Amino acid sequence: MLVTVLGRYSPYAPVGGACPGLLVQARGVALMLDGGPGTVARLQMQVPAAHLTAVLVSHLHHDHIADLHCLQYLMADQAPGREPLPIYAPGGDNPDRRWLEPSSFGARWVRLLPLPVDEGLAVGPLRVTFARTDHPEPCWAMRITDGCRTLVYTADTGAGVDLAPFARGADLLIAESTFVAANGQNRRGHLTAAEAADLALRAGVGRLLLTHFLPSTPAAEAEAEARAIFPPAEAAVEMRTYPV
Ligand SMILES: [Zn+2]
Ligand SMILES: [Zn+2]
Structure with missing residues (x-):
């Protein structure tokens, strides 16, 4: 299993950067996790539109979904013969979910589905399970395994929910690290780098990749x-591909 960091910044993309997005590839499956500003252009550098299997949305904040409305046009233009692309996103009454609804034109290429947070999801050889995080908008961490290797992505979270049991023993933990100690005094629903490292240590993961930087x-x-x-920690580098 490979994971490529499409973007690592939030809540806006600095010059030359992009907001949160990951591409997970394993045995013929290509899963996009979140799609913030700048990520869809970078996605196309990694995988043809026809080969994208599905998109999983952790939550409905704009820095994680802004690019996803245009996926319908990407599919129509670059992969017109394919099956509709499933986009799984949390339900609820957040009007921002409408941003992910395809237009009458795009419904041929994109299908919006509820994120199956209780039952989990099987995508080819991958099994995905979910855990609610500590965030103002309902947000879901993801644990993805191919039966051999395991990746956990915290999405957005504060330290108010302990994700250590959910991340237990993962080979790679990708954790949000919006702040460092110097600027993290008034955070809500986000971690500092030290808190992300503490999570990695307690969960006994193999490696830690920090992302979601202000x-x-x-x-x-x-x-x-x-x-x-947690010594095996590193800051995620955009457009770098990491083995899980
Ligand atoms: Zn958020
Ligand atoms: Zn975010």
């Missing part, structure tokens, strides 16, 4: 803070 958060500082607690 653009003014220095990634090198985040990496140093995390490594002091």
Whole structure:
């Protein structure tokens, strides 16, 4: 299983960067996790539109969904003969979910489905399960396994929910690290690098990748803070592909 970091910034993309998005590839399956600003262009550098299997949306904040409305046009233009692309997103009454609804034109290429947070999801050889995080908007962490290797993505979370049992023993944990100690005093629903490292340590994961940086958060500082607690930690690099 491979995971490519399409974007690592939030809540806006700095010059040359992109907001949260991951591409998971394993045995013929290509799963996009979240699709913030800038991620759909980068997705096309990694995988042809026809080969994208599904999109999973952790929550309905704009930095995670802004690019996904246009997937219907990408599919229509680049993969007109394919089956409709399933986009799984949390339900509820958030009007922002309508952003993900295909237009009457796009319904031929994209299908919006509820994120199956209770039962989980099987996508080819991959099994995905979900856990609610600590975030103002209902948000779901994802645990993805191919039966051999396991990836856990925290999506957006604060330290108010302990995700250690959910992330237990994962080979790779991709954790949000919006802040470092110096700028993380008034955070709500987000982690500092040290908190992400503490989660990795308690969950006994193999490696930790930090992401979801506020653009003014220095990634090198985040990496140093995390490594002091959990040495196999590193700041995610955009468009780098990591083996799980
Ligand atoms: Zn959020
Ligand atoms: Zn976010």
